[in-house]
Amino acid sequence: MIKLILVGGFLGSGKTTLLAEAAQKLATENRSVGLITNDQAPELVDTRLLSHVGKGVLEVAGSCFCCNFDGFANAVQSLIDQGAETIIAEPVGSCTDLSATILNPVKKFHPDWNLAPLTVLVDPNRFFEIIGVTPSQVDPDALYIMKLQMDEADRILINKSDTLSVTERTKILDSLKKEFPDKSTGLISAKTGEGLDAWLKEIQTAKDVGTKIVPVDYDRYAHGEAVLGWLNATASVHAKTSQINGYTLLKTLLEYFQKEIQKSRSEVGHVKAILNIGGKENVANLTSLHGKVDVRDVETKSDKPVLIFNARVQMPPELLEKLVRNLLAGSIAQQLEVKIETLRCLMPGRPNPTHRFDKIEN
Numbered sequence: 001m002i003k004l005i006l007v008g009g010f011l012g013s014g015k016t017t018l019l020a021e022a023a024q025k026l027a028t029e030n031r032s033v034g035l036i037t038n039d040q041a042p043e044l045v046d047t048r049l050l051s052h053v054g055k056g057v058l059e060v061a062g063s064c065f066c067c068n069f070d071g072f073a074n075a076v077q078s079l080i081d082q083g084a085e086t087i088i089a090e091p092v093g094s095c096t097d098l099s100a101t102i103l104n105p106v107k108k109f110h111p112d113w114n115l116a117p118l119t120v121l122v123d124p125n126r127f128f129e130i131i132g133v134t135p136s137q138v139d140p141d142a143l144y145i146m147k148l149q150m151d152e153a154d155r156i157l158i159n160k161s162d163t164l165s166v167t168e169r170t171k172i173l174d175s176l177k178k179e180f181p182d183k184s185t186g187l188i189s190a191k192t193g194e195g196l197d198a199w200l201k202e203i204q205t206a207k208d209v210g211t212k213i214v215p216v217d218y219d220r221y222a223h224g225e226a227v228l229g230w231l232n233a234t235a236s237v238h239a240k241t242s243q244i245n246g247y248t249l250l251k252t253l254l255e256y257f258q259k260e261i262q263k264s265r266s267e268v269g270h271v272k273a274i275l276n277i278g279g280k281e282n283v284a285n286l287t288s289l290h291g292k293v294d295v296r297d298v299e300t301k302s303d304k305p306v307l308i309f310n311a312r313v314q315m316p317p318e319l320l321e322k323l324v325r326n327l328l329a330g331s332i333a334q335q336l337e338v339k340i341e342t343l344r345c346l347m348p349g350r351p352n353p354t355h356r357f358d359k360i361e362n
């Protein structure tokens with residue numbers, strides 16, 4: 001029977017990294033894995049990153065899974081038809097109410113899909129802001145979404161455990177127990193694999209799936225999403241010098257963008273970019289206003305130079321678009337000719353789920 005695993009959690013919490021690691025792990029056990037990404041608009045860095053994994057990746061774009069249940073269900077069915085035995089899906093990071101709108105409807109309409117418990121990842125740097133212990137620059141309604149994600153989860157995992165000291169681990173685990181006494185909680189590192197095997201093993205047989213449906217104030221939820229400007233762009237690029245170094249260029253680009261966001265006194269949701277140049281491909285991530293830009297090499301079969309830029313930033317979309325257009329026309333232009341092919345910038349619309357169950361299905 002198919003096992004369908006949903007990994008939720010806010011922007012930048014590590015969902016895509018976990019999907020990739022989990023898929024690779026399952027592949028070593030000869031399981032055939034399919035992945036599903038989800039976004040408000042197409043042209044996703046995540047989809048490209050995951051494209052070489054297992055049976056490949058399908059993208060449900062244009063709205064969250066909840067508001068396009070049939071799109072989600074069709075993607076699952078297509079992967080099953082292609083032979084996937086396990087499917088791991090990553091909902092849009094700003095999406096919540098998944099137990100009521102996805103898990104319980106799946107239990108009713110697709111009882112043969114064999115759902116795993118809803119796992120929600122949390123970035124340790126955001127955790128104490130979400131539970132109200134430390135002050136935050138994040139909009140209170142966006143924090144409300146993050147808290148709802150944890151409230152409705154069957155499993156809460158604080159990701160990026162590799163970044164925590166022993167004292168920090170103890171402090172977070174104690175707070176988790178206090179704040180969510182009835183839940184299964186723990187630490188994981190999608191990067192180093194700490195806790196990955198135990199989590200995968202446990203959710204394969206667990207039966208507590210979609211066990212929590214929480215009341216959701218859709219006005220606050222809609223506002224929490226609407227404070228984020230959402231931009232996806234794809235550009236063709238051409239090196240102006242033979243000495244070009246994609247890694248350094250991407251790092252410089254995102255660091256410069258981070259400074260611009262700091263100047264505008266906004267907050268970062270997640271900024272993610274892929275650059276393919278000189279036969280190499282790199283991905284860069286920025287998940288907080290003052291955090292480090294994380295850049296790494298990625299495997300690629302493509303030698304077509306391209307830049308894909310995804311930004312979710314707490315600012316009006318018009319301002320975000322202006323910043324990104326200036327960025328791409330700015331200092332990197334000395335080394336790289338950038339021609340924007342597609343650019344979509346939007347404010348997420350009000351969530352309007354296809355189904356919303358208010359009772360738990362057996």
Ligand SMILES: Nc1nc2c(ncn2[C@@H]2O[C@H](COP(=O)(O)OP(=O)(O)O)[C@@H](O)[C@H]2O)c(=O)[nH]1
Nearest residue numbers: 011012013014015016017160189190191285294
């Ligand atoms: N140190 C560390 N970084 C991580 C871990 N998981 C994800 N990241 C980083 O967090 C950033 C966001 O990760 P991503 O998987 O794209 O998050 P998503 O938005 O939830 O899909 C990237 O820079 C990742 O490399 C982890 O376990 N440890």
Ligand SMILES: [Mg+2]
Nearest residue numbers: 015016046090
């Ligand atoms: Mg992702």
